[in-house]
Amino acid sequence: MSDRVEVIIQAALAAGKEILKFDPNTVETEVKSTAGDLVTAADLASEKIITQTIKAGFPDDVVISEETKEGQELLVPDKLGQLTGWVIDPIDGTNNFKKGMAYSGISIGYIENGQSTIGAVYDPYRKELYIAEKGKGATRNGQPIHVSDKTVFDAGTRVCTSNSYEGGTQANIDRFTKLGHVWVDVLGSAVLIMTDVACGRLDLYHHNGLKPWDNAAAFLIAKEAGAKTTNLQGQPTTWLTSEVIMGNPRLVDEFVARTN
Numbered sequence: 001m002s003d004r005v006e007v008i009i010q011a012a013l014a015a016g017k018e019i020l021k022f023d024p025n026t027v028e029t030e031v032k033s034t035a036g037d038l039v040t041a042a043d044l045a046s047e048k049i050i051t052q053t054i055k056a057g058f059p060d061d062v063v064i065s066e067e068t069k070e071g072q073e074l075l076v077p078d079k080l081g082q083l084t085g086w087v088i089d090p091i092d093g094t095n096n097f098k099k100g101m102a103y104s105g106i107s108i109g110y111i112e113n114g115q116s117t118i119g120a121v122y123d124p125y126r127k128e129l130y131i132a133e134k135g136k137g138a139t140r141n142g143q144p145i146h147v148s149d150k151t152v153f154d155a156g157t158r159v160c161t162s163n164s165y166e167g168g169t170q171a172n173i174d175r176f177t178k179l180g181h182v183w184v185d186v187l188g189s190a191v192l193i194m195t196d197v198a199c200g201r202l203d204l205y206h207h208n209g210l211k212p213w214d215n216a217a218a219f220l221i222a223k224e225a226g227a228k229t230t231n232l233q234g235q236p237t238t239w240l241t242s243e244v245i246m247g248n249p250r251l252v253d254e255f256v257a258r259t260n
């Protein structure tokens with residue numbers, strides 16, 4: 001295990017412990033872009049503890065995090081190859097956190113020359129730590145994980161989206177109606193949905209408002225667990241892509257065929 005894998009584990013677990021110290025009812029909260037888009041004191045505390053943990057081990061590493069914003073100008077396709085450093089979502093599912101929904105995760109990705117090479121997602125409620133290293137597979141609490149083997153859409157196929165920009169959520173749900181009778185979930189943490197797809201609890205994720213810090217770890221974890229990720233036209237994605245279809249490769253291909 002590399003030193004950076006040890007640091008990512010330490011940082012994710014420390015952040016998970018930290019956010020559970022806050023009471024959702026009283027935590028200091030501000031509204032960002034829309035009434036549903038929040039930042040709380042717990043997001044900032046998580047960001048601080050992750051950054052401090054990384055910097056203690058690797059003081060010169062670049063750290064880019066959702067709430068601090070520093071360095072986010074590097075998160076564009078034409079600068080991607082130059083990026084080596086960490087990309088963090090200190091709480092993914094802040095709205096869930098604030099509402100006491102117990103479905104929020106910590107996401108930390110390590111990027112080398114634009115490629116995700118280590119990813120960690122921690123769910124502090126279920127105490128589940130997902131780790132992937134490029135080319136080495138993905139695990140949950142140390143056990144290998146794999147996407148579901150569901151390759152057809154039927155009443156037992158769980159397809160999932162999450163809240164998006166105005167009109168975006170509706171557009172995703174409209175696409176689900178083209179799949180026939182399927183089981184539809186709309187959940188509030190992109191990174192936990194993606195890790196739930198990676199371990200086969202959910203069969204497919206489709207979303208269109210993803211940010212690089214949502215994807216930096218979870219795309220790698222899902223791919224290492226056997227997922228295919230494409231855009232709506234069936235083309236491959238990078239972790240900068242905002243629109244994704246993710247799941248068992250045959251199910252993703254079927255989704256693209258049915259919705260185009």
Ligand code: IPD
Nearest residue numbers: 092093094162163188189190209
């Ligand atoms: C959001 C959540 C939400 C998803 C949004 C994300 P945040 O992240 O993951 O479920 O639908 O696209 O931006 O703001 O809670 O970190």
Ligand code: CA
Nearest residue numbers: 089092093214
């Ligand atoms: Ca997020």
Ligand code: CA
Nearest residue numbers: 066089091092
């Ligand atoms: Ca966040």
